[in-house]
Amino acid sequence: MAGQPMFPLQSALLPGESLPLRIFEPRYSQLVADCLAMTDPTFGVVLITQGREVGGGDARSDVGALARITEYADHGMGQYELKAVVGERIRVLEWLSDEPYPRAVVEPWPDEPGPAVTPERIGVVIDKILVLFExxxxxxxxxxxxxxxxxxxxIADNPSLHIYALAARVPMGQADRYAVLAAPTLSGRVDALTDAIETVTAMVEFQIANGDDE
Structure with a gap:
């Protein structure tokens, strides 16, 4: 069982985001080389919940996304510069061996059925983000x-992509980003994003009240 090449990261990436990478660790150099040999050069990205990207021994989340390589430069000696675009959400069913690099059995995970998200509800989210930015x-x-x-x-015509795009612009922590990504339904994702915006807003207000606006 070959499995999907996987690149655990210390960031929870959202569909639609760009992912620039500099590759030098041997196992990920091999991953890139193998991906570039594919007709569709994709690898999975998931959040590391414990540990580091380099060296292995990390703990990984089970919800992530596929990243598609769109540009690359091969600098030789196993060093690459990549640009990838994060696409569809995936769920990890089983982690396989990390030799020669992390791999997993994955499945696409589209939004599950749930309450409809209206343009008006998205408008409320936009207003909250604008107030925060202002x-x-x-x-x-x-x-x-x-x-x-x-x-x-x-993107504006697709509520799911629109919410991901809005979430990507909010300066929230990785736990909140993962909560947005891992919400089973679109409605749940709106709830998770709203909670994250409120958390960031509260932090900003606290910093302002304490004279720390740097």
Missing amino acids: RILATRGGRLRFDALAVEPE
């Missing part, structure tokens, strides 16, 4: 750009 910028003497949360029409 609060942060006001402490620094900046002004919010009118297109701060603009997205491409094809």
